[in-house]
Amino acid sequence: MTTTTDLEARNAAPRQDSQDPSIFGQTPWQTVGPYFHYGLPWKGGADLVGRSDLGARPDLMPPEHFLLSGSNVSGTPAGEVIALAGCVYDADGKPIEDAMIEIWQANANGRYASPDDDRADIALDRHFVGFGRASTDRDGVYRFRTIRPGRVPGPGNSLQAPHVALSVFGRGLLKRLPTRLYFADGEGNETDPILALVPEARRHTLIAQRKPDGTWWLDINLAGENETVFFDL
C-alpha cells in the first residue's frame, strides 16, 4: 500500500538534461537576442572613468522598468582618458542597432584588476575595474570612455602593445565574437605577439585610428570586405 511518505518522496523521472552526467560539459552559447537592453547594459556601463549614463538604451523600455543599477565609478582613475567608438556593420554593410560590445583592459600601469594578475609590483587603481559594456545606438555605433591601457606581458618574454579585449554580442550572433582594439600610435604594435599572428592585410581591422575630435575609432565588420579579425578562444 502506498503511504503518504512514499508520495512525498516521488520525483519526476530524469531525462537527458543539464543535470545528466552523461552529457556533462560546457553549457552551449545562445544569442542575446534583440531584447537584452533592459537586462544587460546598465547606465554608465560604457563609462569607466565617470558617472554618465553612457552604454544604456533607456529609450527601449518604460522608465519604471529600467531596473539595472547606475554607474558606480568611485573616482577618476589615473591615466589618459580616451574615447573609443565605432560602428558595427553586418555582411551587407548595414549598421547593427541591436548589438552590444564589452571591453576588458588593463589600467594605465598595465595591471588587470583581477586576482589572476598577481604582479604586486605594478599598482592597481582603486578607481578602475577595466570592464565595460555598451549597447550600439540607433546608428549602430558603440561608445566608451576609458583610460588608455598600459602594456602587459605576452607569451614568453614578450610585451604586448596597449590593447583592449573586446567581445561583440547581438541578435543573430549565436556566440560572442572576441577581438581586440589596438591604437594606431601604440608603442610596440610592430612587435606585438598577437598582431603578429594576424595576416598583415587584415591587421588594420584591429587598429583604431584617431579622429580629429580625439576619439579612437574602430569599426567592426561582422563579415564582408573588411571583415574584422575575430579570435578563437
Added chain:
Amino acid sequence: MSRLILPYAAPDIGQPASLFPDYRSTVARSPRQAPIAIPQTLTEVTGPTDWSRLMGPAMADLTIQHKGEPQGQRIVVTGRVLDENGRPVPNTVVEIWQANAAGRYIHAKDDWPAPLDPNFTGVGRVITDELGRYRYVTIRPGAYPWGNHKNAWRPAHIHLSLLGPAFATRLVTQMYFPDDPLIEIDPIANAVPMPYRQRMVSRFDIGTTVPNWALGYVFDIVLKGRDQTPFEDDHDDDH
C-alpha cells in the same frame, strides 16, 4: 619576466557555429573567415571579479520588483555554476532576463499582441556562493512568435549571462524547460547539436518545489575549465 599562463579550454563539441542558416539572422551577422587561434595571454585569463561595483547587488526575486505580483506560474530556479572539471565557480554573477508569462518582453521593439504585465520587468541578477550555488524566484516565461519563418515560435526560455573568472570564460546562454515541444523545432536551440542541446534544458525537481508556493527547476551551468595545475616539484620544501 616570463609568466606561467594556465589557459582555459577550447570551445567543446557542443558549442554552436556562428553561422546557422536556419536561424536567418546569422546569415548576415556571422564571419565568413575562420577565427584566428591565439595563445591565451594575461588578457584572456583575467577578468572582472568586482561585479558588485559594476552592476550592483543581487536581484534574486523577479516577482517583487513592482507594486503587485506578476501574473503567471511562480517558479524557483536553482543550480550550480561549475567549470568543466566539475569544480564550483564561486562568487560569480549570473545576469537574468526573460519574457513575461504571456511571452512578451518589456521592450519597445517587442510589439506582438500579448499582454504586458506592469508588475513584471523580467530582469534579475544572482551571485554564486562558495559552492557555486545560485537561486532565484521568477515566473515561468511564455513562448512567443518571431519572424524567422512562417509560424515560428520560440520555446519558453530564460536568458542567462555569466562572466566567470576570466575574459575567456564568458558565457551567454538560454535555459529551457523540460516539457517543451518547441525546443526540437527551434532554430536557435537547434544550432546546438544533440545531445549537447539537452545541456540547456532544466530539470523539474520536487525537492526544489516549495509547497503551496512555487514549482522548482534545477539548472547547472558549466563554464570553460582551466587546464589542471601543472606538477610543481617541491625540492626546495623543508621536510
